[in-house]
Amino acid sequence: xxxxxxxxxxxxxxxxxxxxxxxxxxxxxxxxxxxxxxxxxxxxxxxxxxxxxxxxxxxxxxxxxxxxxxxxxxxxxxxxxxxxxxxxxxxxxxxxxxxxxxxxxxxxxxxxxxxxxxxxxxxxxxxxxxxxxxxxxxxxxxxxxxxxxxxxxxxxxxxxxxxxxxxxxxxxxxxxxxxxxxxxxxxxxxxxxxxxxxxxxxxxxxxxxxxxxxxxxxxxxxxxxxxxxxxxxxxxxxxxxxxxxxxxxxxxxxxxxxxxxxxxxxxxxxxxxxxxxxxxxxxxxxxxxxxxxxxxxxxxxxxxxxxxxxxxxxxx
Amino acid sequence: xxxxxxxxxxxxxxxxxxxxxxxxxxxxxxxxxxxxxxxxxxxxxxxxxxxxxxxxxxxxxxxxxxxxxxxxxxxxxxxxxxxxxxxxxxxxxxxxxxxxxxxxxxxxxxxxxxxxxxxxxxxxxxxxxxxxxxxxxxxxxxxxxxxxxxxxxxxxxxxxxxxxxxxxxxxxxxxxxxxxxxxxxxxxxxxxxxxxxxxxxxxxxxxxxxxxxxxxxxxxxxxxxxxxxxxxxxxxxxxxxxxxxxxxxxxxxxxxxxxxxxxxxxxxxxxxxxxxxxxxxxxxxxxxxxxxxxxxxxxxxxxxxxxxxxxxxxxxxxxxxxxxxxxxxxxxxxxxxxxxxxxxxxxxxxxxxxxxxxxxxxxxxxxxxxxxxxxxxxxxxxxxxxxxxxxxxxxxxxxxxxxxxxxxxxxxxxxxxxxxxxxxxxxxxxxxxxxxxxxxxxxxxxx
Numbered sequence: 001x002x003x004x005x006x007x008x009x010x011x012x013x014x015x016x017x018x019x020x021x022x023x024x025x026x027x028x029x030x031x032x033x034x035x036x037x038x039x040x041x042x043x044x045x046x047x048x049x050x051x052x053x054x055x056x057x058x059x060x061x062x063x064x065x066x067x068x069x070x071x072x073x074x075x076x077x078x079x080x081x082x083x084x085x086x087x088x089x090x091x092x093x094x095x096x097x098x099x100x101x102x103x104x105x106x107x108x109x110x111x112x113x114x115x116x117x118x119x120x121x122x123x124x125x126x127x128x129x130x131x132x133x134x135x136x137x138x139x140x141x142x143x144x145x146x147x148x149x150x151x152x153x154x155x156x157x158x159x160x161x162x163x164x165x166x167x168x169x170x171x172x173x174x175x176x177x178x179x180x181x182x183x184x185x186x187x188x189x190x191x192x193x194x195x196x197x198x199x200x201x202x203x204x205x206x207x208x209x210x211x212x213x214x215x216x217x218x219x220x221x222x223x224x225x226x227x228x229x230x231x232x233x234x235x236x237x238x239x240x241x242x243x244x245x246x247x248x249x250x251x252x253x254x255x256x257x258x259x260x261x262x263x264x265x266x267x268x269x270x271x272x273x274x275x276x277x278x279x280x281x282x283x284x285x286x287x288x289x290x291x292x293x294x295x296x297x298x299x300x301x302x303x304x305x306x307x308x309x310x311x312x313x314x315x316x
Numbered sequence: 317x318x319x320x321x322x323x324x325x326x327x328x329x330x331x332x333x334x335x336x337x338x339x340x341x342x343x344x345x346x347x348x349x350x351x352x353x354x355x356x357x358x359x360x361x362x363x364x365x366x367x368x369x370x371x372x373x374x375x376x377x378x379x380x381x382x383x384x385x386x387x388x389x390x391x392x393x394x395x396x397x398x399x400x401x402x403x404x405x406x407x408x409x410x411x412x413x414x415x416x417x418x419x420x421x422x423x424x425x426x427x428x429x430x431x432x433x434x435x436x437x438x439x440x441x442x443x444x445x446x447x448x449x450x451x452x453x454x455x456x457x458x459x460x461x462x463x464x465x466x467x468x469x470x471x472x473x474x475x476x477x478x479x480x481x482x483x484x485x486x487x488x489x490x491x492x493x494x495x496x497x498x499x500x501x502x503x504x505x506x507x508x509x510x511x512x513x514x515x516x517x518x519x520x521x522x523x524x525x526x527x528x529x530x531x532x533x534x535x536x537x538x539x540x541x542x543x544x545x546x547x548x549x550x551x552x553x554x555x556x557x558x559x560x561x562x563x564x565x566x567x568x569x570x571x572x573x574x575x576x577x578x579x580x581x582x583x584x585x586x587x588x589x590x591x592x593x594x595x596x597x598x599x600x601x602x603x604x605x606x607x608x609x610x611x612x613x614x615x616x617x618x619x620x621x622x623x624x625x626x627x628x629x630x631x632x633x634x635x636x637x638x639x640x641x642x643x644x645x646x647x648x649x650x651x652x653x654x655x656x657x658x659x660x661x662x663x664x665x666x667x668x669x670x671x672x673x674x675x676x677x678x679x680x681x682x683x684x685x686x687x688x689x690x691x692x693x694x695x696x697x698x699x700x701x702x703x704x705x706x707x708x709x710x711x712x713x714x715x716x717x718x719x720x721x722x723x724x725x726x727x728x729x730x731x732x733x734x735x736x737x738x739x740x741x742x743x744x745x746x747x748x749x750x751x752x753x754x755x756x757x758x759x760x761x762x763x
Contacts, residue, residue, distance in 0.1 A: 221347070221350060224350070225350055225351075225352055228352055229352050229353075229354065229355060231450070232352055232354050233354050233357070233358050233360060233425075234354060234357075235357075235359070235360050235394035235395065235482055235483045236357070236394075236483065237392075237393060237394055237718055237719075237738040237739065237740045237742065237743065238485075238718060238739060238740070239676075239698070239700070239739060239740065247349060271484065271485070273480075273484040273485065274483070274484035274485060275484070276484055277481070277482065277483055277484025277485075278484065280455075281482075282352075283451075284425075284448055284450050284451055285450075287450050287451050288425075288449075288450030288451075306350060307348075307349045307350065308349055308350045308351075308352060309349040309350070309351045309352070310352050310353075311351065311352070311353045312353065312354065313353040
C-alpha cells in the first residue's frame, strides 16, 4: 500500500475520524470538569480551648525584681526632649515616671520612683525620691550631667510654668497631685477591641451542628471518669498508696443508671483487706454518682459495659 | 517436664467460647480499663446519731457512746463526723432501714445507728449497724453486752468495727497507753507511771511518784509493763502487772540496766546493761531467767526493739561516732546501719521502734537544732519525717502500725505533752492528759 492509498483511505473515513476525535475531546473535557469538583471536607469538631490572656500579659510584664538590662537609654531618650513625648504617649503611666527621671543622669530603676511616688515629702527635692538628696551634689560635680543639663535646662524653666506642654508636666507629676491623676491616664482609644460571646465563637454549642464531639469515646469516657471520681474517696493514711488497685466491671442501662451491682473482678495491693475495702468503696462511688445520663444514647453499645480500675495513686 | 492438658472437645469449646466473649467485650468497649484515682484525700463524711435508748433511763448512755465513737473517728483523721444539728431524720428505731434520702441530703457517706439498753440483770447491751448511704446496704452490725462501767470500751470496740469495715485496716481504738505523768516544778518534777485509754480517758496512776520511772513498755500479750526505775541504787528494769499491781525486778545485774522492751511473744525482755562506760544489749528469758549477750562493743548500744516476727532487732548505737540506728539478727551478730542523712552528716538517730506491721521503724532524729519524729524502712530506705520541732521524742506505734504517739516538750517552764500523728504525717493531734506527760507506750488491742 502506497502513501497515496493511505491518504485516500483516510479521506474516505474523514467523517468517521472527525467524529471519533470530537467524541474523545468531549469525553475528556467531561472527565476533567466533573471529576475536579471539590469534595467538601467534613467539618472539624471544635474543641473549645480556654485562652488566658492574663498569663501572657504577666509574662510580658516581667518581674519587678528582675535585672534591668538597659536603664540608660530611657534617660538618654528623654534628654532628647521631643521624642520623649511620643514614648510617653505610647506606653502610658509607667513612662511618665521614666520621663521624670530623664533629667537625672543616674540610671535609676523605674520601679523605685513609682514606689516612692505617693510620698509627698521627697517632692521638694525634685528628682528621684530615693537618691534625691545626693543628686543635687552629683549634678554639680558630674560634667556629663552638667552637659545634659545644659541642653535640657532651656526647657525646664518653661516647663515649670507651663502645665500642658509635653515636658513641663513631668516634674509636676512627681508631686503626685491627686487632683491631676486624670492627666496621667492614657486618653487614647484602646487599640484592641473587646470581643466576647458570639463574636469570639459563633458556635453556641460544642462543635458544629453536624459534629460528633459528644459521641466521641474519649470525650464521654473522660466525662464518666470525672463523674465517678467525684464520689470516690477512700480513707487511707498509709504509704505506698499507688500499690493498691481494684478492677471493677460496670453494666449500665441506656438511661445511664447502673444495671446491676458493679462486679469486683480483681484487687491488688500489699494488704488484701485494704484492697478489698478499696473495691467496696469503688462500688459505692459508682452507685452514688449515677445516673450517668450524659452518655450518648446512640453509642449505648459501646458503654453498656465499662471495665474500670480504681487506684489510690496521688493519695499522698 | 510440664504435662500439657489434653484438648478435649469440651475444653476446646470453653476456650473458644471465652475467647469469643472476650473479643466481643473488647470490641464493644474498644479500650482498656478506665483508670480512676481520687483527686486528693478528704475525710469521709459519716453520720453518728446518738444511740437510741432502749429504756427511758438509757438516753445519756446512748448519747455518750455516740460521742466517744464520733471523737475516735474524728481523731483518726480519716473521718469527718457530721454535726448532729444537720441531721434531718431522727433515728428512733434501728430495726428499720433509715430514710437514706435524708442522709444523702446532708452528704453523709456512711451512717451509724445504734441502741443501748440496760438489761434486767443490770448489764448494758449495745447494738449498732453501719449503713452505706448510697447503696442502702448494711455493711456490718454487732451487739455487745457488758457491765455498765465499761461503756467506753464498747464505744471503742464499735469504733474499731467501723474503722475496719471502711478502711480495711485493723482498728486501734480499744487500746490503752501507759505513760509518765509529770507534775510539779521543773526542777522537782514528780513522775508517776500512769495508764489511760488511747483517747486520754480513764487515767490511773500505777506508782505514787516516790521514785523516778522512765521508758515504760507494754507486753504484747499480757497485762504487764516493763520499765526502768531509779530506786535507791542503780536504775533497774522492773516488771509490773497492771491487774495485780505486782512488781518485780528483772534480773540482778551489777550496774545499771535500762531501755527494756518485750519480745513479740512476751516471753523475753531485751535491754541494755551498763558495762563501764559502755552499754551492750542482753536478752533475758522471763521463765528461765537465763540471760544472753547480743552485742559486745566498746560503745553504747541501747533502745533495742524486736521486729514483729521476732527475727530481727533494731537498736541505737554510737559505735560509728554519733548515735545511729542499726539492724541485726535477734540472736546477735553483724549489725547493719540503716540511718544516714546525706544532707546533714551530723544528724543522730535514736529510740528506734519497729512497727507492729513490720514495714517501718520509727525514730527520733536530732539535727539542726531540732528533734524530729520519723519513719524509715528496715532496709534504710524511705525515710520520712512526720513532725519536727524544738523537742519531739519517744515514738510508739498503735497496734495497727498506722499511727504513732510521741511526746513534745515546748521548753521553758512548760512541760511535755502527748501527741499522735499518722504515718503519712498529715494528721497530728494532741492527746488530752491531766498534767504534763511523756514516754508513752501503746498497748496491743485489748480484744
